[in-house]
Amino acid sequence: MDSPVRRDPPAVLKRKPVQHEPVITPTPERELKGRVVPHAFLAGTTIAALSLSWPLRWAVSGAPILVYILLLGEAYGYRILPFVPLWTIFATVNLVYAVCSTSWLLYWVFWAACWPTILVACLFQFDAPARLARRTLRKTFLRDLHFINDQIAFFDLPALEIDTEVKGLFVIRGVTLSLSTLTLVAHGIEAGIKLADDIELAIQVDKVVVPLFREITVDDVYANVKGGDWEVTFGDVAYGKPEPDDDDSVIVTNTAILRAASVAHKGGADGRPTAMLRNMTAGETPKEAGDAKSAFASVKKVSPDEKDANAKYQELVKHIEDTSAITNAKISLRKAAQALKDAASDDEGNEKSGHLDLENMDDLRAAVCTQIHGQPSIPHPPSRSIRVSTLRKTSHPNVKKFLHRLPFLYRLMLTPICYFHPVKFKSITAAGSGKWFVSLMRQYLFKHYSTSDAEIRRLESRISSWCSDANFAVELGPIESSANFPLSTLYNIKCHFKMSDVMAYRTLPDAVELQQVVRLGGADAILTVPTFLFPHHEHIFPEKPSDYDIMEMEQAIAEAEGTPKEVQGRKELEKLKRDEASMHISAHAHLPAQFHQDLLNFVAAIVKATKVIESDKDFEEAKVLRELKRVSTTASDSEVSSLASFNTNNTNNTDNTQTTLNGNEDKSFKSFLRKVDSGFKEASNKTMVGMRKAGHSTVHAMANDRWIARLVGKVTKKLERAQGEVGYSGEVPIPLAKYRVRHEDETKLLP
Template sequence: MGTESRLERILRSPLLFTLLTALLAFLYTWPKRWLISGAPLLTILLLAGEAKGHRILPSIHLWPIFTTLHLGYAICSTSWLLFWVFTAFAYPTAFLVSLFQFEPVGDVARRSLRRILKDLQFIDDKIAFFDIPALEIDTEVDGLMVLRGITFSLSSLSFVVHGVEVGIKLSDDMELSIQTEEVKVKLFRGIEVGDCFANLKGGEYEMTFGSLEGHTRDVDGDAVFVEATPLLKAASIYGDRRSLDESRSATPNGYGDAFEAKEVKMTEAMTDGKTLEDAGAKEGLESMKKMSPDNEVASGRYQRTVTFIKETNAIYEARKTVKSLSKKKSVDERTFDHEDDNALRAAICSQLHPEPSVPHPPQKSIKVTTLQNLMPAYIRRFTHRLPMLLRLLLNPLSYFHPVKISSITAAASGRWIDSILIEKIFKSYWETDSEIRSLKNRISAWLSDSNFVIELGPIIGLAQVPFIPTYDINCHLSFSDVMAYRALPKDIDLKQVVRLGGADATFILPSFLLPHHEHLLPPVPTKEAKQDLEKDIEDADGVPKEVQAQHDLEQAQKDETNVKIAVHARLPACFDQELLDFIAALVKATKVVEMEKEPSVMDEEVHGIREFSRALKGGLKEGVKKVVVDGVVNESVAFQPHSYPSQFPTRTA
């Protein structure tokens, strides 16, 4: 056993392998091609890592690695093209192996990258980007997306996005705000999103970009990064002006005095909130981690910036506000327990509603249209003529990257909902009719000064992009918990009005909605096809078939296709009595307004408000019972594929 162990150690010696390789190259000519391929270099590096006790893939024995490597070289050496492909992969792999196994190589690489790329931080195996220009959305809608920081980890092949803020102006009176603290992308393993908070804002009194008028885009696509655009100006008016002072010199511990006292506590940042313990000189010296000054300063700067991003995040500040106000109230005054994560997220989302959509806008931005134009024209023509490459790329990406979201909490203002109801339903009828006025006041009293929050529990999203275009794109979402709250943000008052056992949703999209798939669009319906659809209406057997045929005819006239959505709710379901009373009052108000507007068939059967109310309550009970029993909603969203101009002509052009 001892002889075998000694022989194995000799065979694993990198020096012996190097000498034998040099001797063979000196005596013969055939090893020269082998040397050029990079296979011997990889072998020497792996043997050196094994000798040091720090090798990549330590769970796999060396001999299977060497056998696979040189078998691959033997196959690739039969073709000049495969040989150069093997060589092109061998040398970058050798650099990555050296970077992982040998500390001096890593130190040199970090120092070189810090010198070359001054706007990023290179710490250990991580590359961090901060002060990233915003992405200005200037396509069908206007919006701004801000990523406050990105950290790439080479050892785990993943990256983390710190602080995501998105503001999208959906229309002149509607805006969507989305914020989350952290998004982690593990390459070929999945995407993990933290608690996500969305707010639907209406009216200029709520919207960050409500003051923008008309078309906010320009035609100048020369500059990659732009400053002082209308979207950046609108976001900067309400943006957080706090900044991390990097001008001060850092102390040897890497932290210095760069934090202001009101923003970040230096001692907590240095100790991560832990209590320091007294230790002797020997124990202190032994516990010290030896690091070069360059690494120490860079690590301190990185930790300082990440902590600053975390503690100035609007979600972090709203969480602190909600907890502090809840603790000040007595046990009898509290409407929710701040230790309840579900209720806490709903209160945080309600607190975020009046805040600006993009609290931390950068100074520069890059437009989506500019990014689209960065690709050379010949590459765009190539990708357009070969849409199969796009499907071939999206198919494994969608399979290997399931999306896991901790929660999605969305809120809308009751004041805005009330204004929509007055504008669309009540109009001027409530001024002349006492019954409608009473219903309107009752509904407004429940809506005003309150926010309505919908919370979806842990979510798993799966998508399947087919390689064959005849199949549709399928997306599946699973929600473990579904809740709805009515919140009073001023008083930190919260009440749960709906809770379901969960839900799942399925989206089916036609494959021709992918980019560069215009050749798959169905042809525009001809006059003869529309006449056939009209004939189908006349020949329909029964009312359901007649309604379906009418819908098909309307879509043919509008040149629309369907994006199918199926939502299934899981039982049991709990509804608060206040919500049921509100729904009953709203349904009653719509029917009374309809009766006030013009006579209907119901006038022959229902006489008076009292009879109508009794019939309505009975119908509402049956409707709620049906929802609880079935728990299924199916919808189709219309989409006009031919209305979107293609960037390239179709194949027939």
């Protein structure tokens, strides 16, 4: 079949290409038309308000002014709520006004809400009102603060000094508040808390972002648990003793914890160099604050010029970032890792295993946490602080009494705050030194056993060699947490935590070499706190049990003998007698889990040391019991001998010769008994020593390294393939006596 003939189009249809002139987009016309519309709307509203009565009432409410501002912002291309159509806002505003105009109360409520909205819209959309507002605020209220564009910034804030049950400092180096986005940003957060005489917790975060009524986003959190006199920063601060409260000023200086922080800081890097401080303060020395009015007296001043203010603000923020301990640790780790990589790489250029991988953020965070472990708990301590105890006394007595009678207001305030502010952590890494772990094991595990047993001494040396030169870090991956604060007192406060990844590391000196010893598939936890522990909720506090209540519980326990209810009842009875409440904790680890072989060997050594120490402990207890038995037997024999001698003297007073003979026989009989007793003692000693040696041999045979390693290996292999969760649930006791002392007897208006 022939292909169809191709036909050319008729000559009439053929046209020469026409050169089109460039089309000019009528942008100016549209902009002109857009700017005419708001002015026409304003002119029509003005004429109507002057000629009629109801448009005047409409104009006084602020609805047409708000619409005009939005139309003008749309014309200039910079409007608030750009994702909402303009005519939708116009219809909504006027519909709400139509409803509120039917009542004089609703009308004035609408008026009170509309005019502040107009002010905010003007500040957001137009440069002239914003510049005027910034210039005015700099000269009046915010004279010592930073006001840049739509942001208000605070620097050199006084620390919050915790002087309640624990001692500590909470420092925020800078705060920025954005008015347009309602976002609060905290820069350089540092906290040091003394938990006991030789235990301290140090926390550092570079940035925390709080979009108000949306969420809270926390950057990488680094926490270090420090123990021993060689690690703590607040070692000289008296723990559990309140400081003298003779200073009525809000801002205090030269307190014990501030002195301890500044002394520890002198040995480290200076976070506020002299040149930077001189530039930021225009050559003037910051003044110390003495009361609430001068709380921010040393806040750095800036020029009213916009460019100068912005430059100073950026310089201050960059200074906080550059002097951060976390940033400096990352820089030093990168340098050390690169140098070690160049030195340890072989001829083929392959890096040895165990070195820090800078591309792996999980390893880098663990290395950073251990790197800053040896630094002071507060790297940048301020010179002033505000005590928590002072803040408690600032409320006026009548106001405090009124709020105490309305605990429902607290719940009504905290419920939406908890609902609209779920907290998201980028990561949380906690570290502790192996040297402190070794000291704890010597104090509570090995004790004096290592001096009397060579096997325990060998195990202690083996465990110490793996721990003493290293630090251990636990890293929790991205964490999502939320809290439920109920309005009703029938429910408890619950906090939910969900961790997508859980890892544990062992790092060597300088944190350049590290090993991941544990990794889990994730974890979750639920923390339940009784609502009556919240302040001003004494009316729902559990009453102290009476003797009749205790007797009833004891009767119920006796009736439930032999059942699980008996054990539960006894536990509840003990809590009632001690006047305790409990905070419930439920945690689950998600499987599968991976373990490093070095960790398994360490666990095997710990298990073996525990078994050997238990055998030594049993031998010591048996020895003590035998000594007590011998002492009691000797005392009984002496009493019997004395009684026999007394009776013999009374019955044989007439025959002196016989008495002398009997006395000699008694002495020889006693010496014979002593020899027999000493022989039995020596035999018992030899028997106990032989039994101890046999027990050691049995323990060594049952708890040798291979057997323990094989047992631990079987368990870990099953965990590496298992699916599901491994959970723990327990209660933390909370004594109620100190809370009952602070109770107030005022009646509640809204419980």
